[in-house]
Amino acid sequence: MTQFTLTCPRCAAELSLTTRRLLVRIDAGTATSGEVLFTCLNCRRSEAVTIDVATAARLVTAGVTYLSLSEPDVDHPEPQPPGPRLTHDDLLDLHAALAGDTWHDELTGLAAETQ
Numbered sequence: 210m211t212q213f214t215l216t217c218p219r220c221a222a223e224l225s226l227t228t229r230r231l232l233v234r235i236d237a238g239t240a241t242s243g244e245v246l247f248t249c250l251n252c253r254r255s256e257a258v259t260i261d262v263a264t265a266a267r268l269v270t271a272g273v274t275y276l277s278l279s280e281p282d283v284d285h286p287e288p289q290p291p292g293p294r295l296t297h298d299d300l301l302d303l304h305a306a307l308a309g310d311t312w313h314d315e316l317t318g319l320a321a322e323t324q
């Protein structure tokens with residue numbers, strides 16, 4: 210049975226693991242790198258080591274199970290408020306306004322106008 214030698218990134222133990230004890234994760238889309246995941250026989254922790262595409266190909270060819278995963282596409286958890294996005298210029302304007310002494314009067318005057 211084919212074995213691969215790895216070094217645990219956590220405890221630095223040199224491990225000789227069979228293909229059954231390894232899992233390769235390949236970046237879908239780019240497929241230029243990936244990780245090999247395994248459980249260390251010394252410290253008993255699950256670890257992942259970044260591998261290049263040639264190493265990933267060698268492992269998969271030897272029979273290691275692989276997953277091809279893309280970056281997660283996460284939806285924004287809150288609905289986006291209406292109106293234009295806040296820009297860096299808006300922040301600079303806010304900073305300049307807050308640095309002065311009149312921002313509170315301007316704000317309360319604005320509130321009085323809208324009532």
Ligand SMILES: [Zn+2]
Pocket residue numbers: 217218219220221222249250251252253254
């Ligand atoms: Zn370890």
